[in-house]
Amino acid sequence: MPRIVSLWLPQWPVHRRLSAEQRELRATERKHPPRAPVDPTRPFVIAEASETAPRIVAVNPAAADAGLVAGMRLADARARLGSLQVREADPTADTAALERLAHWATRYTPSVALFEAESGTDGLFLDITGAAHLLGGEKNLLADLAKRLAAAALPARLAVAETPGAAWALAHFARTNRPILQAGTEADALAPLPVEALRLDPATAAALRRLGLKRVGTLIGQNRAPFAARFEKEFLLRLDRALGRAPEPLAFLSPPSAYTQGRTLLEPIDSEEAIVAVATRLMGDLVPRLEADGRGARALRLTLYRVDGVAHEVPLGLALPTRSPEHVARLLRLRLERHARSLEAGFGFETLRLSVTVAEAMAPRQRTFARSDETERARRCTRLHDALRQRLGPQSVRHLAPAESHVPERSQISCIAPDETSAWPALETVQPRPPLLLAHPEPASVVALVPDGPPLRIRWRGTLSTVAGAEGPERIAAEWWREGADAPTRDYYLVEDATGRRLWLYREGIPGRETAAACWFVHGLFP
Structure with a gap:
């Protein structure tokens, strides 16, 4: 059974804008910046970029206390508060910052998805199926997540349920924060919530209220035919998804890997040798599962989580699948040497996760006794190819690939070494060609x-x-x-x-x- 965490950030555009202005202020290091920074203790709103009747997108707590709400016309808000602080909305920057937060959230599970448009684009879904026990259960996972978000001055509401729709509804409308909904109790938990908890568009929600249907419980168990005739099909689909009657696919940042291993350290590390040592142990933990499936790692991704919440990804690509922790450690050391300047450790990395992003079938190999010279030569060439790609970059290693032409200068092309090489065509008669x-x-x-x-x-x-x-x-x-x-x-x-x-x-x-x-x-x- 899936277990989904809904992480809702009620003031995400406001928080993102305040953080961006603070970074800009520190970067300029001026006593008199070009524009006065926002005072978070005074009413502050984010307004949409519109020349005609712009509306408020988000408000800070001070503006909310003054009676301002999202959706209000900016002109009405200014008439109410003459000293209102206003900044223009930047959805692109909001989404980019939310993606960075989502990468940080992969410390809890590799399966993290952003809220889509119908969910508000101000939060995340975390699929913690099979991952909660690593932190002592769902309650401890939510507590740790809330603690870290609070340390970053990022207010959030959390909920766990079996469906994304139910988790979203509880995170937005439940009276208590961090509720954990057990499987099969979705209908009872959603019944007292308003119909807006189903992520309906404003017009549909208003029409339901005019009909006297104000709570989700008034919709559950009703005859579906009148609803299907009067409303769009999305209405019943939202209800079915929240109750678990219909699946709701999530667009994760990256496809979930069948082979992933993470480790949270007692003390942060910041040296290259320590990172390689932990990654080697993680690869060693993955080897039994790869051997059991007869597969090897063709591409890997090491994610380093800093103490301050920044996540760094270190990808590794290999010419042939491998299950050797020593080979992976050697390539990782070369990659870290190449990116030593861009990989800022800050106060250290506290969590590391190694994922096999591409796994391929790996035939058994004889390790001792007789080994042909050709096999040993191919193994050395593969290791050299992998080392050059990590040290110089994948764009620097090229190879010759066959092309459909009999003209010698067109019969082969030089291209970047791919993950899979195409076979040279077999010829009945082989004519001599100069190297x-x-x-x-x-x-x-x-x-x-x-x-x-x-x-x-x-x-x-x-x-x-x-x-x-x-x-x-x-x-x-x-x-x-x-x-x-x-x-x-x-x-x-x-x-x-x-x-x-x-x-x-x-x-x-x-x-x-x-x-x-x-x-x-x-x-x-x-x-």
């Missing part, structure tokens, strides 16, 4: 038998050499759909001169058919 392909074919002077004989002498880069042996030709037709119908054909030769140098060159154009005098180009080098 070093020049960026651009370089012209050469060639003496050859006409009309289509192999090269006998080559002058390239100012050096004249005699050909000792040649293989070819390999004819490659032009891609007429790209280069046009008149694009010349290429005849490639692999030649070796008297000094042992091996070149890959081609004759452009078929003599007598496409050109009168063929041109030669060196395109690559063989070892």
Whole structure:
């Protein structure tokens, strides 16, 4: 059975704006800032950005005591309070700050979602299914969450229920704070609450009140046909979701991971070695579960929670799945060295969580006795690839991928090393290709038998050499759909001169058919 925490922040836009202005004031370090800061002890409101009849979005406690409420016209509020402090609403900044708070809340559970538009966009849903016991139960989890929010001067109301709708209703309208609703008691708990507890739009709520239906209990058990005929289907859907009759999917910040492990420390840590040591133990705790499922970690995310509430995420990507804590520790150490300046420890990290974001099937490997050289070489290359990606960044490691073209310079492309590499196409006959392909074919002077004989002498880069042996030709037709119908054909030769140098060159154009005098180009080098 799911267990959902509703975290409602009644004054979120106000709190976010006051915090932002305090940071700006500290950053400027001026005695006389360009604009006087907001005095939180006096009436203060957030108003929507509108040129015609703007309305109040949120009010602080002083403004609420003066009779101002959200939805009131700003002109009426100014008429009532001449010294009213007003700031323009910034929904984008509010949402960004709420996302940062949601990342911080993942210290309790990896499954955290923001309130959507119908819920007010001023709170969070936390799916604590299977996570509450880590803090001694749901009551202790709510107490710890409320304590930390209070320390940040962030007023909040909390509730736990089996459905997001019921938890939201209790957090907003229950007489007591932090109620914990047991499974199967949703109808009894919601019955005395107003119909607004169902997250209805104002027009629907007003219509229900005109009909005398003011409490949720007056809607439960009623004949549904009249409601379906008069109201939008969202009305009955909200009721069913609150009572657990219909599912309510939540858009979590990140997909829940089947493999995650966290640890809260007795004392905060701030050194790189301590972080790596804790992360290594967390990976060791995940290994038995990965082995039982026959899977390995292909991508991981280490989340570091600072004492002051800031959360840092450290992603790790691997070329192949692994279950080695030592390998993960080595990559994490390289990543932390690369981000040493941007990773501010502050007063230290008190909680760490390691999650496997991508898990793939991992075949059993023989660790001892006979191990082929090819297997050992592939393992070393994989470890080198992983180390370079963590130390230099994933954008710095590139690889060659096959492309659908027979023209040598287009048959492969250089791209950022992906999580999964595409296989090279299997060919019935494999033609020789140089390991070093020049960026651009370089012209050469060639003496050859006409009309289509192999090269006998080559002058390239100012050096004249005699050909000792040649293989070819390999004819490659032009891609007429790209280069046009008149694009010349290429005849490639692999030649070796008297000094042992091996070149890959081609004759452009078929003599007598496409050109009168063929041109030669060196395109690559063989070892």
